[in-house]
Structure formats: C-alpha cells, structure tokens
Amino acid sequence: IPYKRGYLFYGVPGTGKTSLIQALAAHFEHNLCYVHLTHPRLTDESLRAAVNQAPKKSILVLEDVDAVFGKDREKFIKDSPLTFSGLLNALDGVGKADGQVFILTTNHRERLNPALIRNGRADVHIEFAHASDEQIALMFARFYPFSTPAMRQSFVGNLRSALASRVVTPAALQHFFIMHRRSTASKAMESVQGIVTELDLRADEQRMLE
Ligand SMILES: Nc1ncnc2c1ncn2[C@@H]1O[C@H](COP(=O)(O)OP(=O)(O)OP(=O)(O)O)[C@@H](O)[C@H]1O
Ligand SMILES: [Mg+2]
Structure with a gap:
C-alpha cells in the first residue's frame, strides 16, 4: 500500500491556511509547488506532467479549488481545457515520489464535488476558524x-x-x-x-x- 496523503484546508479568509502551508514547508524542509488551476492553458496532460515533475519532498499546493469546478463538476473557467477527471487523475499521481503530499485550500468546502475530497484523495480535512x-x-x-x-x-x-x-x-x-x-x-x-x-x-x- 503506497503511503500517500492529501489534505484539505478549509475555512473563512484570513485564518491561516496559506500561512500554515508556508510554515509546514519550512519546518519539514519541503519544496512548495504552487499549481495554478485557473491558468487558461492548463490541460490534463500539462497538469499531470507538472505533478510528475514535482521533486521528492514537496508539497503541491492547489489554492481555492472551488474556483475551478463546482459541486456538479461544472467548469467555471470557460476557455480552460482542464477536465474534472484530469484533475482527479493528477491528484492520484501525487505521492509516487517519496515525501510528496498535496494540500487543497478553499473558503467553501460545501461547494466542492465530493470525489475531489473523498478518502484516498484529501484524507485529512482541517477547518480554520475565527480566533478562539x-x-x-x-x-x-x-x-x-x-x-x-x-x-x-x-x-x-x-x-x-x-x-x-x-x-x-x-x-x-x-x-x-x-x-x-x-x-x-x-x-x-x-x-x-x-x-x-x-x-x-x-x-x-x-x-x-x-
Ligand atoms: N492562526 C493564525 N495565527 C497567527 N496569525 C495568523 C493566523 N491566521 C492568519 N494569520 C495572519 O493573517 C494573515 C493572513 O493569513 P493567511 O493568508 O494565512 O489566511 P488564509 O486562511 O490563507 O486566507 P484566504 O482564505 O483568504 O487565502 C497572515 O499574515 C497571517 O500571519
Ligand atoms: Mg490563503
């Protein structure tokens, strides 16, 4: 059984999602690889290639995943050739190299398609909330x-x-x-x-x- 882990950081803006990602990368001496899913020329193939090229010991970060596909897998970026299943396949490829994890972030977990954040993909969901x-x-x-x-x-x-x-x-x-x-x-x-x-x-x- 391959050891792989995906995380979902969700919650209101300004609660530390991005800051924690940066702190984790520094603490565990991992590379940070930002994947801009909203790029209009990102294809299934180029996304998969980008994920495969990510170095060992890296955190792949996909911020604001709710901006790309909706709950019914509908596409919000009209000209983008990326498909929902292309995104799922790319995420499934993360972790082939040692020490790779991905972190998805969103302000709206309820707007995500369940397949994107189910167990086996985003296993750990962490809510970021207002200050206690x-x-x-x-x-x-x-x-x-x-x-x-x-x-x-x-x-x-x-x-x-x-x-x-x-x-x-x-x-x-x-x-x-x-x-x-x-x-x-x-x-x-x-x-x-x-x-x-x-x-x-x-x-x-x-x-x-x-
Ligand atoms: N839990 C926290 N403890 C200390 N500082 C925090 C915390 N959360 C946020 N901050 C500070 O607030 C600022 C904004 O935080 P950050 O960008 O990490 O929020 P975010 O959750 O990623 O927001 P967004 O959803 O808008 O991307 C940062 O400068 C950070 O230092
Ligand atoms: Mg952020």
Missing part, C-alpha cells in the same frame, strides 16, 4: 512577551466585550498588533475598540461592493 480565546491570548503574548497571564486574560475579556456577538479573524488581530507594535501592552489592552471599529468599517465597505 486561546489564540487571542497567544497572539497577545507573542506581541507582548513580557505581559503577565493576567494581562493576556484581560485583553481577551476586553476584546470579547467590545466584539459582543461579532467574530474576529487572526488576520484582523495581526493587523491590530502590528499597528500597535510601538504601544505598551496596557495601551493595546485599552485600544481593543479599534479592532471592532475597523471590522465594522470593512463590513460596511463589503456591503457597498455587493
């Missing part, structure tokens, strides 16, 4: 390494009350911490309202675009 209290505290600690556990807890408490029923992504938190990188931990603790103001602003902009 623990993640918020860890990020605070990362940016303010000299803060006390009590300060971390009150940052979480302040932020949760300012957020009320809203949720926050790790990406939005990172933005806040970078903006406050010259402030003290106490100043950051007092400024959590800024995260919420920014979230509401972004949500308004989004509504205007739609």
Whole structure:
C-alpha cells in the first residue's frame, strides 16, 4: 500500500491556511509547488506532467479549488481545457515520489464535488476558524512577551466585550498588533475598540461592493 496523503484546508479568509502551508514547508524542509488551476492553458496532460515533475519532498499546493469546478463538476473557467477527471487523475499521481503530499485550500468546502475530497484523495480535512480565546491570548503574548497571564486574560475579556456577538479573524488581530507594535501592552489592552471599529468599517465597505 503506497503511503500517500492529501489534505484539505478549509475555512473563512484570513485564518491561516496559506500561512500554515508556508510554515509546514519550512519546518519539514519541503519544496512548495504552487499549481495554478485557473491558468487558461492548463490541460490534463500539462497538469499531470507538472505533478510528475514535482521533486521528492514537496508539497503541491492547489489554492481555492472551488474556483475551478463546482459541486456538479461544472467548469467555471470557460476557455480552460482542464477536465474534472484530469484533475482527479493528477491528484492520484501525487505521492509516487517519496515525501510528496498535496494540500487543497478553499473558503467553501460545501461547494466542492465530493470525489475531489473523498478518502484516498484529501484524507485529512482541517477547518480554520475565527480566533478562539486561546489564540487571542497567544497572539497577545507573542506581541507582548513580557505581559503577565493576567494581562493576556484581560485583553481577551476586553476584546470579547467590545466584539459582543461579532467574530474576529487572526488576520484582523495581526493587523491590530502590528499597528500597535510601538504601544505598551496596557495601551493595546485599552485600544481593543479599534479592532471592532475597523471590522465594522470593512463590513460596511463589503456591503457597498455587493
Ligand atoms: N492562526 C493564525 N495565527 C497567527 N496569525 C495568523 C493566523 N491566521 C492568519 N494569520 C495572519 O493573517 C494573515 C493572513 O493569513 P493567511 O493568508 O494565512 O489566511 P488564509 O486562511 O490563507 O486566507 P484566504 O482564505 O483568504 O487565502 C497572515 O499574515 C497571517 O500571519
Ligand atoms: Mg490563503
């Protein structure tokens, strides 16, 4: 039985899917091979050739797989010669060389055809979600390494009350911490309202675009 593994990273934008892929590649000293499925001249044959040429110890990354084929295998990129079965065949070829894995990413797992992510292809599905209290505290600690556990807890408490029923992504938190990188931990603790103001602003902009 060949040892092969495929992964699906799914969840809302800004929760660390791409960042984790980069961290995994660095940690395990694997090459990262990005496959751009939306390329208009990608054929079944060229995809298969690309997969076969991937070096040993490499992670093949196929981002936003929901952009190419829908749940009923319908094709979204009109001029592309790639077929759904061509994609499946290519994925089945990953892992012939030692240490090869693939990672698919999507913001919408429910929009994928089950054949793409069934066992034997994407065996491990990992959901990336909005920041948990623990993640918020860890990020605070990362940016303010000299803060006390009590300060971390009150940052979480302040932020949760300012957020009320809203949720926050790790990406939005990172933005806040970078903006406050010259402030003290106490100043950051007092400024959590800024995260919420920014979230509401972004949500308004989004509504205007739609
Ligand atoms: N869990 C996390 N912990 C720390 N930082 C995070 C985390 N998730 C995201 N970030 C930060 O937020 C930014 C965006 O994250 P990333 O690009 O990995 O999100 P993504 O899940 O790939 O989003 P998308 O679905 O839009 O591609 C990065 O700069 C990253 O450092
Ligand atoms: Mg990403």
